[in-house]
Amino acid sequence: MSLLENIQNNHTAFLDTLQHRFLDEKRNASLRKFFRMGFPTKKDEEYKYTNLKEITEKNYSLFPKESHTITKEQIDELHLGEENFDWIVFINGTLHKELSRISIENVELLSFNFALNDPKHKDVFDGYFNTIADPELAFTNLNTAYCKMGFFLKVPKNVVIEKPIHIFYISQNQDENVMYNTRNLLIAEEGSKIEIIESHHNFDETYVFTNSVTEIFTYQNAKADWHKLQNDSNTSYLMDHTFAKQERDSLTTVNTFTFGGKLVRNNLDFIHNGENINSYMNGITIIDDEQLVDHHTAVHHKTPNCESYQNYKGIYKGKSHGVFNGKVFVDKEAQKTNAYQQNNNVLLDEGARIDTKPQLEIFADDVKCSHGCTVGQLNDDALFYLRARGISKKEAQAMLLFAFANDAMQNIDIEPLKVKISKLLAEKLEVEMAFEDIE
Numbered sequence: 001m002s003l004l005e006n007i008q009n010n011h012t013a014f015l016d017t018l019q020h021r022f023l024d025e026k027r028n029a030s031l032r033k034f035f036r037m038g039f040p041t042k043k044d045e046e047y048k049y050t051n052l053k054e055i056t057e058k059n060y061s062l063f064p065k066e067s068h069t070i071t072k073e074q075i076d077e078l079h080l081g082e083e084n085f086d087w088i089v090f091i092n093g094t095l096h097k098e099l100s101r102i103s104i105e106n107v108e109l110l111s112f113n114f115a116l117n118d119p120k121h122k123d124v125f126d127g128y129f130n131t132i133a134d135p136e137l138a139f140t141n142l143n144t145a146y147c148k149m150g151f152f153l154k155v156p157k158n159v160v161i162e163k164p165i166h167i168f169y170i171s172q173n174q175d176e177n178v179m180y181n182t183r184n185l186l187i188a189e190e191g192s193k194i195e196i197i198e199s200h201h202n203f204d205e206t207y208v209f210t211n212s213v214t215e216i217f218t219y220q221n222a223k224a225d226w227h228k229l230q231n232d233s234n235t236s237y238l239m240d241h242t243f244a245k246q247e248r249d250s251l252t253t254v255n256t257f258t259f260g261g262k263l264v265r266n267n268l269d270f271i272h273n274g275e276n277i278n279s280y281m282n283g284i285t286i287i288d289d290e291q292l293v294d295h296h297t298a299v300h301h302k303t304p305n306c307e308s309y310q311n312y313k314g315i316y317k318g319k320s321h322g323v324f325n326g327k328v329f330v331d332k333e334a335q336k337t338n339a340y341q342q343n344n345n346v347l348l349d350e351g352a353r354i355d356t357k358p359q360l361e362i363f364a365d366d367v368k369c370s371h372g373c374t375v376g377q378l379n380d381d382a383l384f385y386l387r388a389r390g391i392s393k394k395e396a397q398a399m400l401l402f403a404f405a406n407d408a409m410q411n412i413d414i415e416p417l418k419v420k421i422s423k424l425l426a427e428k429l430e431v432e433m434a435f436e437d438i439e
Helices: 003-016 021-037 072-078 112-117 119-128 138-146 380-387 393-409 415-428
Strands: 086-091 108-111 151-155 165-171 178-188 193-202 208-218 223-230 236-246 251-258 263-272 278-287 292-301 307-316 321-330 338-347 353-362 368-376
Touching: 021 138, 108 112, 112 119, 112 151, 112 178, 119 151, 119 178, 138 178, 138 208, 138 236, 151 193, 165 178, 178 193, 178 223, 193 208, 193 236, 208 223, 208 251, 223 236, 223 415, 236 251, 251 263, 263 278, 278 292, 278 393, 278 415, 292 307, 307 321, 307 353, 307 393, 321 338, 321 368, 338 353, 338 393, 353 368, 380 393, 393 415
Parallel strands: 086 165, 151 178, 165 193, 178 208, 193 223, 208 236, 223 251, 236 263, 251 278, 263 292, 278 307, 292 321, 307 338, 321 353, 338 368
Antiparallel strands: 108 151
16 A cells, blocks of 8 residues: 555544534645645656655655654764753654653643644634745644654744754654654744754654654744754655745855665745845765765745845765755845855766755846855876875865855854764765764
């Protein structure tokens, strides 16, 4: 049985388990739209380089087992060395407070399921939930219909959250393939500041398909940073959609670091709704074997005097496949826009490949916009220079690749995360190299 057949056969029983009556209309409308659209295929322009059959032709349970055997020690191994962080642990779709640590005050932080069942949050969900998620995307509609796991966070006006919050999504003790529809909602009110780290982990040999949607609202003079650390197993699929809406004088960053997962698709949309907005999108991808990672980004410049920066680096080994499609839209009213977009890729093996397509659509005449991409191999002269000084070929390659990827990490101000990314790079490049070596 395919995933679509499973949804068609079980959607009524699944919806009966959600119990969020005030969302019934939105859920049912999204489900109807999903059934009309179906899953994307390679005939769709946005998926012409990404074949989803590997995901959609498998069958998944929509009802994961809640029981687990995860220990505190196993959670500790997933940490970045962030003893001073807060963290939230979801296992098999359920929030586990006994494995989480939340010390922050003066904010509303709830599991998504709990927030949906709390009547006092109805107005919040009416005003924010599914208001910026693209209604023309099949996976977004499927998530809206079925979501019940994830978190809701509202940071009040002028509140600065000093500690980053790490969100762990863990699947374990499943006897069959399972699908999760994860939903996150972040509201950073005027003058507030927040940093989130998100990671997914499959502890089983069965397949896990995570369909995730995140909506971020950043208000005037607020700062919201979201770091995605994607280093899951080869029995994991991730379909991630993130939508960020910014008001004037705000700053929002989404960093995406992809090192694992059999097939990963990252959709990222930024919407500008005021002047003097800054948006940052950075990505580092290093994959091997027959893994596929697809980055689709879009920035909608609707107002004047705003800036956006996209910097994606890819390192591809074995028979891996990368995709990058970055779009920048500049409306007629968005004068004085400064938009930068760059995608650079290194292919380390003959079987590796990348399809890259940076795009600009500009309707204003007083702007500074640039885009570009490169695809190549390591510079032979640079390798020769290093090897002539007694450095082995593998270490020389690693040093050049560290330097190649390093500028995509420059705006990470969480030191343990920066160290973790460096160590993962070294691990994937199969070398022993300390983070200090590339400073």
